Amino acid sequence: MRRRALLGAGATVLGAGALTAAGWPLLSRYAREGLPGKVMTSRAELPAAFRTPLPIPRVLEPVSSNGTTDTYELTQQHAELEILPGLRTAAWTYGGTFPGPTIVSRSGRRTVVRHRNELDRPAVVHLHGGHTPAASDGYPTSLILPADGSYDAHRVHQDMTGGPHGHAMGHGAMDLAEGSRTYTYPFDQRAATLWYHDHRMSYTGAAVWMGLAGFHLVHDDEEERLPLPRGDRDIPLMITDRSFAADGSFQYPWLDAQLRTPGVTDAYMNGVLGDVILVNGAPWPVHQVRRLRYRLRLLNASNARLYKLQLDPQPEGGGGFVQIGSDGGLLDAPRRHDTLEIAPAERFDVVVDFSRYRPGTRVRLLNRFGDGSTAQVMRFDVGSGSPRDDTTVPGKLSDVPRLDPGRATVTRDFHFRGSDVGWTINGTEYEPGNSLARPALGQVEIWRFTTNFHHPIHVHLDHFQVLSRNNRDIGPFDHGWKDTVDLRPAEAVEIVTRFTDYPGTYMLHCHNLEHEDMAMMADFTTA
Known part of the structure; x- marks a missing residue:
């Protein structure tokens, strides 16, 4: 594996030839932010944005x-x-x-x-x-x-x-x-x-x-019990990026096209990025909305791409995203954001009040970490009229008890590293059955994550609460119960957690899926 050349080059390098040929700056906005991955440029003719209606995934009926x-x-x-x-x-x-x-x-x-x-x-x-x-x-x-x-x-x-x-x-x-x-x-x-x-x-x-x-x-x-939007105004939005071959097939840098050998080619070891943004499987879709509040369940299901989402135009007074929930459900109180930074596997439940826009406004959902085709995600077209809205966002949403770090009996360190050894946790590549931790059920623990690259860290079994970043306050997107936390280069994040109910072996891993596939995983066993 020619890892050394990749890792010595820094967190992100995009193909300069592809970028300049497309008329983009030599170094993309995504790369300037130090974010992971490399773009695969599509060979298919790509459609114009905002032509495809937003699909809503069907709800499965029980048998x-x-x-x-x-x-x-x-x-x-x-x-x-x-x-x-x-x-x-x-x-x-x-x-x-x-x-x-x-x-x-x-x-x-x-x-x-x-x-x-x-x-x-x-x-x-x-x-x-x-x-x-x-x-x-x-x-x-x-x-x-x-x-x-x-x-x-x-x-x-x-x-x-x-x-x-x-x-x-x-x-x-x-x-x-x-x-x-x-x-x-x-x-x-x-x-x-x-x-x-x-x-x-x-x-x-x-x-x-x-x-x-x-x-x-x-x-x-x-x-x-909360008067939140529901029904057709409660919309799951799965955001992904993909690239396409000339015949329309998904383009992916398989190391082995027959999939008998795992992994991607060396150039994409830091993550695969597409140049087409899909929402619920449709490229840059459009959705008709009324001048009412909508609940948007935002999921970043991309392999490696991070997004910085923003409404354009912003509603007068700002705060267009009213966050009501995180990975693990409702926050204690709503939090207003002008932008949302969302790493792979993170979820944000937000309410957007489209009555703050004039009828006929076309509101784009932008990606401020993107350039060219990846700079926008979808569009909401605001209808005419002012129907009565029977929903609101209460000032209190839920009782979210805090885990007391003072009751932690163990502090564990997990170091996420890229080196010429590979993608590792605590210096080792993943080996099934080799547990790096054995937490006792019901025991409060502090886990400290450190890194030299950018990694979204996912913990199975139970949610956690973020305590600090670099021994300072938590970030604006760290509130509530989380199962995935965005870990930035040269950063230390502390979380507090307590595993309950189920003994057995579970996973801790990077949710950059190329990193995960190339051994940045670890087992922990509860008892």
Whole structure:
């Protein structure tokens, strides 16, 4: 692996030839911010922005329900989608769509999802943000093998360990299910915007890029008592970037196009960026809104790209985004923002009041970390008239008890590093079964993350609260319960957490998916 040249060059280098050919500055705004990744330039003819209506992912209906449990079935399958007008894109999908269908659950009520794998490669499903028993968490070697019987343990082992990007792994580390697997989610957790995605070891970046992602929303009584927008004014927005080949297929820098060897080519080891921004699978879509409040559930489902979102024009007086929730559900009180910085896997629930705009206003959602085709995300077209709005954003949203760091019995350090060894945590590349921590259930702990590069850090099982950045106050986007925190170069972030309910082995990892695939993961085991 020619890691040394990449890592010695700094956090981000974009192809200067591609940028200047497109008429962009030699160094893009994204690169000037020191953000990770390299752009793959599309070869397909790209559509004009704001021509495609915003798709809303369908809500999946349960196949059965009883007094305690709702059961769903989803098939992972190949599909041909029209993402760019007039072209067909081969995708790996949940239920034939990208994003996959939205699953809606109730806090305190069990959800069971049976996944059948009709793809031509193994898969794993992780419910991101779920408080989940270990057997259903989506451990990266708990595989669903293809239903056609084309894979056995030996071939799986070769795929995961072969080549320069493979992981150390013994056959005993694998848990193989033939054709299907059932995931059980008790949902002993509060209302929140969750998402599900593939989590197969060494191949997560490729699988998510190809389409394996969808929303899973959890509701509860506390949230429903609030007079927040709902129904067609409660909109999940999955923001991703992709690039496309001339025939419309997804373009990804596979190290091996047959996917027998994991990883990406050396130039993209710091993350793959696309030049097309998709929202709910549509390029730069447009959505008609009334002069009312809307709840927008923003999810950054990109492999590596960070966004700085801003409304244009800003409403008079600013504060166009009223944040009501984070990764783990409602904040204690709303927080107003002019911009939102959102790293891969983070979620922000915001309310936007479109009555602050005149009828006919076209409000763009911009990306201030972007240039050229990545500088805008979508558009909202504000309708005429002034219908009565029966919603509001209360000054108090929820009781969010603070974990007391003074009660922490352990402080643990996790160092996220890029070096000529590779992407590592505490100096080691990922090895399944090698736990870096063994927290006791119910015990308050402080975890300290440090880095020399830019990494969004995700912790499985339980949410956490951010305590500090570089021994100072938390950032403007760190409030509430989090499961992913944006860790910037040469930064130390302290979090406080407490793992509850479920013993077993869980994950801590970078959610830059190329970093994750190239070994920036670690196990921790609760007991």
